[in-house]
Amino acid sequence: MEKSNKRFVCILFILLALLFTGNPPVWSANVTALSNPVKSDPGNNTSIPVFELPMPGSEREKSYLGLSGTGNFKIGQIKAQVLIIEVFSLYCPHCQRTASQINELYQKIQERPDMKEKIKMIGIGVNNSTYEVDSYRKRYKVPFPLIPDENMEISKMLGVRGTPTFIGIKVNGKGTQKRFYFEEGGFQDTQQFLTEIIKLSGLK
């Protein structure tokens, strides 16, 4: 066998090894392909790539985020110091089960005069259409903006592998946003989560 072919076999074995390690295999395959641009360990200060999101439909949602106009926006334009993103899906039973808890998180932030202008929340509906995101909003009376990510482009940029995933981002208007929190599956206690977000983001 030629040298070049040997190298090829080697690459192939590495690929196959990546495919079949871990449990379940689907999950590990997914991690292999989506491990960048963001690593999945929480608490690190990774920069997140600059990308655009579709502008929320309602004026109330836009004014909450300090946005105006139509088209797209970037995270850096959001009027806040910290952004909490919940990546969810209409088709995710776990998201459905915890929807009221996430609404409670929003309420708790609104009840803090020192934090409500500094921490904002959005939801990203992975693989959901506008209609599907609207259905979810209506069903759970979600008070914060929900943005559809029908082609999963936004979720991939954020390094998301499943739903629900919670991401904390330090927002600055200069375009480079840093992620300080990344957690799959949700949280137990709302107050504790909020305290952790405030602490990890350096707001207090």
Add this chain to the structure above:
Amino acid sequence: MRVQKKKWMDLLCLSVFLVAAGVAVAYGQSGGFSESIYPVEKLKPTDSVPKLKVGGVAPDFNLPAVAGGKVSLSQYKGKKNVVISFVPAAWTPVCSGQWPGYNISKDLFDKHDAILLGITVDNIPTLYAWTKQMCNPNEKLWFPVLSDFYPHGAVASKYGVLRSEGIAERALFVINKKGIITYIDVHDINQRPLLDDLAKALEKVK
């Protein structure tokens, strides 16, 4: 040598494809019970011969329901529009999200005076365990879930959606109060149909 190299190329392509398929499938998973979901590789999009047409009469059936008793299509005649959702199998990736989505979209069905009937070829105990995990512990799915287990896939076969592996297609049928089919979507089995499209089909039902 060249031939051999081509073989390796094919294998490489196949592994890349498998990784990609894994990515597509994993998005159907959710934190709640993702550990129980059996990973499925990408399947042939559709694998059955259509037997029914829009405008035709929907064949009647009488199937056991997870909640007990039997449910027939004819019991809704003159009373409700019917949406039938065939999904391939319990505990598989895309299906495990599809019905939970419908479960929180009851308004859409109510608005159009429609009932949803979920059908798979699994047996009742399997469907019981699977659907139980789709909602909160004290709640149940609002729509009947029916088992087309024995004779295996007989209803799926009548509807032209039984695949060669013995599972059903991911298919939606809308049937009006007269028992006439007004919409058929035999979907790519690997993908979830958009709720938008079903909503549009329900708008048109007469």
